[in-house]
Amino acid sequence: MNTELRRRAYLDAMQVATWLPRTELPFAAPSRQELLAPPPAEEPQPAQAEAPLAAVETVREAPAERPRIEIPRPAAQPRQAAVETPVAAPEAVEEKPARVNVPPPRFALQLLRAGDCALLVELPTGEPFQSRDPAYILLKDLLRAAGLPDSPQLLGEPVRWPLLVRGNMDQGPQAALEFVQSFVAARLEEQPSTCLWLVGLPAIRFAGEADEHSYNRELQIDVLGACWALPGLELLMEEPTRKRELWQAMRRVRQRWLAPARS
Template identity: 55%
Template sequence: MITESRRRAFLDAMQITTWLPRAELPFAAPSRPELLQFFEAEEEAAPVVEPQPAPQPARATSEGLAPAAAASTSPAADAARAVMSRVSMPESKKSAIKADEGQTRAVEQSVAVPPPRFALQLLRAGNVLLLVELPTGESFQSRDPAYILLKDLLRAARLPDSPQQVGDGEPIRWPLLHRGSLDQGAEAARDYVQGVVAAELEDMGCACLWLVGSPALRFAGEVEPDACYRELTIEGLGVALTMPGLEQLMEQPGSKAQLWKAMRRSMPRWVIGLSGSTSSVHE
């Protein structure tokens, strides 16, 4: 069974505002009585539409105008007028039509964009909350190279090197559903990730939030993946320290020095009575 905070985040991501369980759920908040009341909508009277008299065809005022009117309604005349209207169309109108066509194509392309795919693990080490990208998409194992590097980072930051899983321990995966018409775009993914993290902060605050990996930066910090080694103030989540992914740190040893400088600047947030330290991130 999932906790109430995780369940609430799932429902918000699926845009469900009112729901009733089939049976009593453990750890769930009590149902509100007002949700059980149903009201029938009053039937509105159909509007009365008065018939309009059919317009009478215009008559020619003289015999000289009759041939001209007949010629104007011929198919050849209509085709000629259509061609002339396109030739004499102002450039501004042509550009406006092209702009509208471009916007239509952009909308069609945006609809066809597949939902983002990622897996994040929410962990806690002391008074620091960690949102870490899972390189393999599965939970960390004790002998994973990425997990060993994460433990090294925690020791260098003077934090417990055995982070605890938060909630039910299940990773935050996206998309939620593999079928259906539910909107699972980038905006919905951002709302869901921030909702899960905010629910944990509501239960137990933290001194700093670590965002490790590009999905954590994009969907929790709302910044580009290259915005690493800096502090952010996120509305509803507080202060966060941005870091590259664990795989990138293993592939690019030089980035560890940049990360260590950023960690030293932010360390007073979670370490009380900080003094000069000579610790370093393990290569």
Template identity: 65%
Template structure:
């Protein structure tokens, strides 16, 4: 009869206990699912729908300019405005007294006259210094600005160069123990000094030893200055006296 397992419907007396796994009924096999092809209805062809255009980014043909390094702007240096000074105005006369040269300011701008108070004061000063009181006039007075045609520099620097060159040429002609600079224009444009140098000894390149003095007109207006001139003269007198010996 090909019976593999037999299970009683009721519990049999004095029967061995049944095995549990035999009480589980096997599930019936699942029926295979048959898929049928779906027949699509034929639809009449219509006009093809326009597809949306998708913009694809493309590399630009024009190359990008190379990034330039940041340039730090620097403030342009301030250019100092050159102020052209008016030409100085003065008149100087060069004299020789013994072994001293005297570059003296002409108070009136004209040459010395024998009875001029300024010239008489100069003679007294030379006599007190032990020098000839009748000095020799050397050349024409140096008047500034120079009367020349054309664009000629007439400023203070040009005046200084001219006066020093004029005196230097005279120093080459004869020995000079001391150069007297009388008056502010003589001190400024020959000695490159100012009024603070009055009554002092100066050492000027190319001109040697010089003595700065106030102008003759200033000494006449302020006689108290003569004492300082006399004291300075006593200190320097040995220079030209030794040469006289």
């Protein structure tokens, strides 16, 4: 509301129809000349002279009320009455699961053979074992404690994942699991083993379909047969307290490959 409309609202609330400002008002409309002419003089009547004076005194005694300015507000829309109309059930739409791009896992595994056992071992550095590597020396100690030859033979090249640095081929966890299992199963078909050692979390996860809660436990895998899950060589060196549980589990599991030799 601008200044002129607000001024007129005040005057209407005070019931003032004609008025003349003392000074020129900003943004005011020009005055009409007919309103500035003096009204004609009328002779007062004696009988009715007291009535206007009484009315004036009454107006003076009454307290002036503060004029209220009505601010226009948007009219509230009437609520529509709820009408119960039958709504047809939406047709079921088969939602396709969104494909999530999972980054490919990274690991390196080496398949070995010692006696009647095959070993799928995590390579801590990603490179083949050297004779003086601390991890390889620890592996030889484990084989001697298990009653197996401490000079394992290599079965193929190391398995490194991801296979490709570039390209659109799926190299997620499921693809890695299928590849590792098929690779190990093909080698075991050529040279069967009594028990497959899964040394390290990548070997347990992508060959045995298990996790770190399966350490020192025996697993039965459909495509690989009897397996034994072991902590990684690097983890055993960093946490020597794990070796005690490993030795205790080995006493039970070693019967798998020692029983045929006794017979």
